[in-house]
Amino acid sequence: MAKSSSASADQSKKRGRPPKAATGKHLINDFPETDVLTQLYKDMLLIRRFEEKAGQLYGMGEIGGFCHLYIGQEAVVVGLQSVAEDGDSIVTSYRDHGHMLACGMDAGGVMAELTGREGGYSKGKGGSMHMFSREKNFYGGHGIVAAQVPIGAGLAFAHKYNNDGKVNMAYLGDGAVNQGQVYETFNMAALWKLPVIFVIENNQYGMGTAVTRAAAGQDLCDRGKAYGIPGAQVDGMDVLAVRAAGEVALAHCREGKGPYILEMKTYRYRGHSMSDPAKYRTREEVDSMRKQHDPIDQLRDLLVREGIDESALKVIDKEVKQVVTDATDFALTSPLPAADELYTDILVETA
C-alpha cells in the first residue's frame, strides 16, 4: 500500500532516479520500504515469466488465436495496482494478462484460459482477450480497441452512483487514443466528474504504426486539455515513478475532482501479437530499451544498491518460476471444455 516516506532529498538521489511524475504537493518523496520494493519486483517478474511462458506455449501450438504479450510494460500496471485501494476497479484492452495477474487473479486460471481449457477464467470460451474477475474487480479484457474506455467511465459512474469512494482505472494504448469514443468519454467523464483514471500505455506503436505517424499534436497526456482533464506524462519503465504518479491521480479522483490522464511512456519488447514480425522498428531500438530501461532490471539494481541480499532475490526468482510452472501444468492438464458448454452462458436463465 502507498506510504509517504520520510526519506530526504539526499537519500532519494542516492537511491537512484526520483519519481519523475511526482510533482506538486503530493507525496514527493514516496520512496517505499524494502518489502514493498521486493513485492513490486516479484509482481513484475511474475508477469515477465508468465508472458515468456505464454509465448513459448503459443509457439508450441498450445495457445491459439491472438496473443498480445505485455513484456516490457510490467511497471505500469504493477506500479498503479500497488497504490490502488481494495475495491478500485480496472478495465483494459486485449493486452491484458499482466493486468489480471497484477489484480491478483490466479495465474493457473489465466494460463488455462489461454490454452482454452475448462479451468480457464472463462471456461475456455473467452481466450486471451476476454477474461474477467468481478471478485478481483477486473472487468476485462476487451478486444475492440478503445471499447474499454467508456466501459471504464461506466464503472466509475457506478462508483460515484454508489458513493463508494472507489476509482476506476481504464487502460488504453497509444493506438486507442485516436478512437472517437475516447473523446466522447473524456467529455462525459469531465462533465460528470467521474472518478476514472485514463491510463494511456504509450508503448510507441499501435500495431505497426509508430505513434508519431498516427497521433497529431504533442503529448498524449494533453489529449484531455479541451475537457479540462489534467494529465501527466510518466516514465512507465520506472515503477516508482508510476507509483508516485498513480498516488497523485488516485487522490485527485477520490477527492471528487473528476477524471485524470496518465500517459505512461513504455515499450513492448515483443511484437503487437505473436504473429507480428515487428519489421517496423530496428533490433537496436528494442535492445537499447531492454538494456537501458528494463523496469525489472532497474528495480533489481535498486534493490541491490539498497543492500538486499542477492540470495533473497534468487528466492523470489525461484518462487515466481514455480508459480508459472504450476500454472502451465494446470493449463495443459485441465480438460477441454465439455461440448455442452457450447450452449451455456448465452443468457442468464430467468425463472
Add this chain to the structure above:
Amino acid sequence: MAIEIKMPALSPTMTEGRLAKWLVAEGDEVRSGDVIAEIETDKATMEVEAIDDGVMAKITVADGTDNVAVGTVIAHLVEDGESFDEAPAAAAVAVAEAPAAAVATPAPAAPVEAPRPAQIMAEADWDGPTKTQTVREALRDAMAEEMRQDERVFVMGEEVAEYQGAYKVTQGLLDEFSEKRVIDTPITEHGFAGLGVGAAFGDLRPVIEFMTFNFSMQAIDHIINSAAKTLYMSGGQMGCPIVFRGPNGAASRVAAQHSQCYASWYAHCPGLKVVSPWSAADAKGLLKSAIRDPNPVIFLENEVMYGQSFEVPEHDDWTVPIGKAKIVREGTDVTITAFSIMVGRALEAADALAAQGISAEVIDLRTIRPLDIDTIVASVRKTNHLVCTEEGFPFAGVSSEIAMQIMEHCFDYLDAPVERVTGKDVPMPYAENLEKLALPQIDDILTAVHKACYREGGR
C-alpha cells in the same frame, strides 16, 4: 378575403391536438409572427404564430377543445377593414384540404391505428381493474415503478431529463428521481452506450434511451460486442443487465436515415433479448420485465404508437413475460404474425377478411427473441396457412426466420407456402406516395392472405 388559420402539424407524427388557449380574441389586430394560440400535442405545448397581418374575424374552435385534427380551420383572419362573411366558412371543406390524407377527418379524429379493445383478449392472468393509458404513459409508468422498487435503476439518454424526453416518454421522471437517476447525455451514442454497459458491469441497472434506434447504429459495437457477448466470454461470470430502448421503425415523412426497423438486426445476435410491443399494456409489462431481466434487452418502441390508448392493468407489480407471444384475435383459416405497429394493421386486415368469410388468427409476437415459436406452431397446426408481417426489410428479416422455423417444426401442416408482408427492399423515400408504397399496408396483407389461401385476389 378571409384567410383560414388551420390546426398546424407540429411534428411528423402529429394527427391531432388540443387547442389549449387562445391568446387573442375576435376583433384583435394581429401581425405576422404574433403568438396567437397555444396548442398541446401529445409531446409538448407549442405556440402558434400568425402567418399574416390582419384582424381576428372569427374563432371557430374554442379554448380547451380536445382532439382537433391537423388541418381543421381554427380561426379566420381578415384584412383590416374587411368584413367577414360567415356563410362560406365551412370547416369541413378546409379539413378536406388537410395536408396529411390519413388525418382528413373532422375532429375528433380517429387515430391512425385505432385501438380495438373489443377484439383484444385480456391478458389471461389479469382480471383486475384497468385504466386507459397511452403507450407513452405506460412506458413512463413502467420506468417510474421500477425506479421506485430498485435504487440501481437509472435512465440515461439525450433529452430525457430537463426536456422531459424528446418524445415525452420520460416525462416527470426528473422531478421524482432527481438528476442522479435521470441523466441528460451529450449527443454521443457510442460513448453513453458504452458507459451504460460499464455501469451494468458495475451492478447498476441502466435504461439507456436512444432518441431513435437509427442512432443506435453509432453504438452497435457496444450493444453487440460489449453487452451481448460478455456473459459468454466470461464463462457465465459476468452479465450485462441493461435495457436499450427507444422508438424504432418508420416514423412519418422523415426519410431513409430516420425510418428503419432494427428488429432483425438485433435479433440476429445471440446474447440479446429483443422486445417490440404493440399495446400499452404490453409496453408497460414488458418494459418492467426488461428492466428486471439480468440480460441485455433491446426494447423497440414505435413513435407512431406513442399517443395511442389501450387498457392497462392497474397494479404496480404487473408484468408481461419476455418470450411469450399473444393471440390477439382467434381464427381458423390463416395465421397472421405481426409485432409493434403491424399488429394494428393485421387486426384491421382480419376485420376485412372476416367480411370475406376468411377467419384469421392474429399473433402479436411481442418478443422477437427469444421467439415464441410454440405459439406460432400451434396456430399453424390449426389454420394450416401462415402470413408473416413486419415493417422491416424482407432480406434476412424476422418473417424469413419464422418461415424457416415453421418449415422445421410443422412443414406437413402447411397447405400453402408461407407468405411475407414486409417493408419494400428500398431505403425509405420521403415523398408521401412513395413512403406509403414502401411500407406494408393492409391491402398487402389481404393480398398475401388471399394468395396463401388460394382465394381470388391473390397475386
